[in-house]
Amino acid sequence: MDFSGWEKLSLVDYDDNITTTLFMAGCPFRCPWCHNSSLVLEPGKVGHIPWSEIMDYLSKRKNVLDAVCVTGGEPTMMPDLLDKLADIKSLGYKIKLDTNGSDPVQLRVAVEQGLVDYVAMDIKNCEARYAETVGVKNLNFAPVKESFTYLLTSPVRYEFRTTLVEEFHTKEDIETLGKMIRGAKVLYLQEFIDNKNCIAQGFHTVPKEKALLYRAILLKYVERCELRGYD
Numbered sequence: 005m006d007f008s009g010w011e012k013l014s015l016v017d018y019d020d021n022i023t024t025t026l027f028m029a030g031c032p033f034r035c036p037w038c039h040n041s042s043l044v045l046e047p048g049k050v051g052h053i054p055w056s057e058i059m060d061y062l063s064k065r066k067n068v069l070d071a072v073c074v075t076g077g078e079p080t081m082m083p084d085l086l087d088k089l090a091d092i093k094s095l096g097y098k099i100k101l102d103t104n105g106s107d108p109v110q111l112r113v114a115v116e117q118g119l120v121d122y123v124a125m126d127i128k129n130c131e132a133r134y135a136e137t138v139g140v141k142n143l144n145f146a147p148v149k150e151s152f153t154y155l156l157t158s159p160v161r162y163e164f165r166t167t168l169v170e171e172f173h174t175k176e177d178i179e180t181l182g183k184m185i186r187g188a189k190v191l192y193l194q195e196f197i198d199n200k201n202c203i204a205q206g207f208h209t210v211p212k213e214k215a216l217l218y219r220a221i222l223l224k225y226v227e228r229c230e231l232r233g234y235d
């Protein structure tokens with residue numbers, strides 16, 4: 005299975021590493037506020053980049069690039085993800101994996117085989133509002149729970165991240181979310197910006213003052229909590 009998008013140079017995806025970012029099309033979720041609607045809804049219509057082309061690029065830039073960010077959509081849907089991570093690792097790159105936590109088995113194996121150096125996992129909401137926040141009726145929450153529970157005690161560096169959307173997050177939801185990931189090392193609260201590429205329209209940004217209030221609530225449960233995207 006091929007990647008569908010490629011940002012060849014990024015300075016913002018993985019700490020201060022010079023990174024190249026690969027996008028996989030497809031996702032089991034349908035977050036109505038998702039910015040990647042074409043990647044999520046029409047994975048068959050987006051491009052396919054031959055793996056040999058990516059490996060050739062990475063081979064020639066070992067002295068320029070530090071890391072590869074593997075993102076989506078949802079990259080753990082890729083059946084040969086572990087093989088591709090191993091190929092990248094064989095060239096000596098650090099790897100960051102972005103995931104929504106829907107495949108705890110691939111996540112665990114990738115970590116345990118030393119194929120990822122950093123995991124960024126979305127925590128979309130408290131459990132009671134997860135299904136509506138990810139746009140999936142009758143969602144099975146168990147895989148998501150298994151993924152974040154694993155990361156909470158895993159040796160791999162990780163971050164949790166929650167995109168705040170006014171229609172989905174109340175003070176009470178945030179308090180419950182905090183209890184759910186109690187003990188987490190770091191949670192980023194990301195600013196939602198509406199645009200025409202969202203899966204659905206009509207959602208609103210949580211104002212900075214409210215995001216700061218949410219941060220204060222979450223600091224009762226997590227070691228670090230930072231705003232991301234807010235000025």
Ligand code: SF4
Pocket residue numbers: 031032033034035037038039040044076077078104138
């Ligand atoms: S925001 Fe939601 S729908 Fe979009 S890629 Fe992430 S998990 Fe999938």
